[in-house]
Amino acid sequence: MSDPQAALLVCQKLNALAGGLFLLTAFGMIAMRQVLASLNLFVGQSILLAAAAFFLGLQHGSVHLFVVAGITVFVKALLIPWLLRRIIRHEIYARREISQVLNIPTSLLIVVGLVMAAYFISSPLLRVTPDPFIRLNLPIGLAGLFLGAYGVMVRREAVPQVIGILSMENGAFFAGVAIASGLPLIAELAAAFDVLIIALVMGLLTHRIHERMGTTTVGRMVSLKEE
């Protein structure tokens, strides 16, 4: 076996490892009962996203993807957790169980179903390409998107919902680094900026809700509805 082929194989294996762990962190976020643990898992997931971008960059020989990996680590693994800890410290460190609509074992069962759905949905899309990276990243990214959305739906509290939204974006970008690796750098930069604004705006709003109502169980706010 020649060297470039071996290198490709190694990159592919490492990317697969990152993908598997990525999916595991997404499961972990559903299973965690504490806010701080969810946030740490989000940081881990972002680092895995950056790792996938890095391996893809090695494979395609693209500096561009290294930059994406760098931005991801800086914004999602450093800046956002720091920002959230600053704005809503008391919420992040609250030592209580996150209030959920469904209990965790049921949630995990549903989530397994969602992952299968993600593979099922992406299978017709994968027919167009033999690229091993896309074949791995697209279903995992889609699953990350679905799991994040599920987390937002079942959790009644503000901070876990913010983390759910951010992990959805991670899922979209996990697929994105493989399928849209040529996206102009300015778009990637703007997207990172956008994710930062999401964290900032939702963090500040959570802070305000806490100030005004003394709780951030947003799922219990039901004053607005038709009779």
Add this chain to the structure above:
Amino acid sequence: MELLYILLIPLCTAGLSLLPFGRKWAAAVTILGALAVFLLSARTAFFSPRGEEVVALPGWISCDGLGALVLLLVAFVGLTAAIFSWEYIEKMVPSDRPRKIRRYYARYNLFLLSMLAVPAFSQVALVWIAVELTTLLSVFLVSFENTIEALEAAWKYVVLTCLGAAFALLGILILYWGMDLSGKEPFTWTGLSRASAGIPPDLLKAAFLLILVGFGTKAGLVPLHTWLPDAHSQAPSPVCALLSGVETTAVLYVILRLLPVLQSAPSIQGERWFLVAGLLSTGIAAFLLIQAKDYKRLFAFSTVEHMGIIMVAAGLGGPAAYYGAAFQMLSHGVTKSFCFFAAGSTLLVTGSREMATVRGLVRMSPGAAMALMAGGLAIAGAPPFAVFLSEFSILRAGLANGQYLASGLLAVFIVIAFWGILQPINRMVFGQPLEQSKKMGLPLTSGMALVLAAIPVIFLGLYLPEPLHELLRLAATALGR
């Protein structure tokens, strides 16, 4: 070049309105900036070479007929809402909190900027970011009154629309993938349209469905509309005018942009999806607005209904229906903003959002009562207002196409909504007053904004000037292939 100025002016005015030069400074700067943006948009829309794109930065910032229509609409409502804000915000904010007023105007300008960026950007990934920013920059405008209800509305708004935006993001990335496979076109609306034949239909369908769900959430399409009546009723009225009148339209514009791309792959049946999503929204909103108890919520449900009508018009297909869709975007935008100015004036006069407690408005404030009645008639689609003409042109196009079922259902839903809107408004305006109440005048700027906003609402129903007709025709060609 105009497009660059259009984007730079709100950025400057946002910065300027933070300067502490008295209570009127920020409002005055914002109105002047919005006026300049409106004039430049009118120049872009009417004085550019016929049928050619106005390009500021090739591949990044440019706009064709459809973009220019949305740009003009956003700029017009941006101007009238800025005028309406003047005394409305002045009255709402206690006199010892001048910083709150400055922050309102800074956010207002940034929100306006993000909405102007949606039609002005032609790079699709940047359009996604602009749409996402319209949410993020308007969240604190929705929660401006800082009541429990306003915070709840703002939270639902940001969570659901960001959730949708993440789906739309994957859709746009898949679209890029498809473009990449099919050749080296730039990732712009025109490039997408040219490359569409080469994109594998499976990818195109997946991308379209993700974007329809994602941005459909933000445009308020049923069943993902649940946040919309909350956010659009709790925000201060001038912000409601922007949210309901043009923000939803600007997002719908992005979905409509996919229509010509989908037509290259008949197996997807793009039109069918538009038709179903549109009829579902129109129908359910028509029934929901019957049971609204709050008049701002009533108008918000009517926005869901109108988004549905535009989707149906796009789904009917053919130049006449596309023309109707473009016309409906215009007429709904101007009329809905007028309705929210009327609702805001009513709120200023009565201090109540509930329809049951407002009776005999015509005796308390003839100005607000006239505006509310005219707004109700206009948005429900009574002749001779603009919405009547646009809805009529859509129905006529549907019947000419031979799509009797879709047109028939649309007509039924419009009639239900007509009754649902006019009955409560009629009672509010002409009903027996509950108690003796004294007459109250409207603030001058509110009256000015109402008059200015009423011009297109009434005028476009009677006569469509030639340049505007031409613009609508151009927008319609951008929807077809």
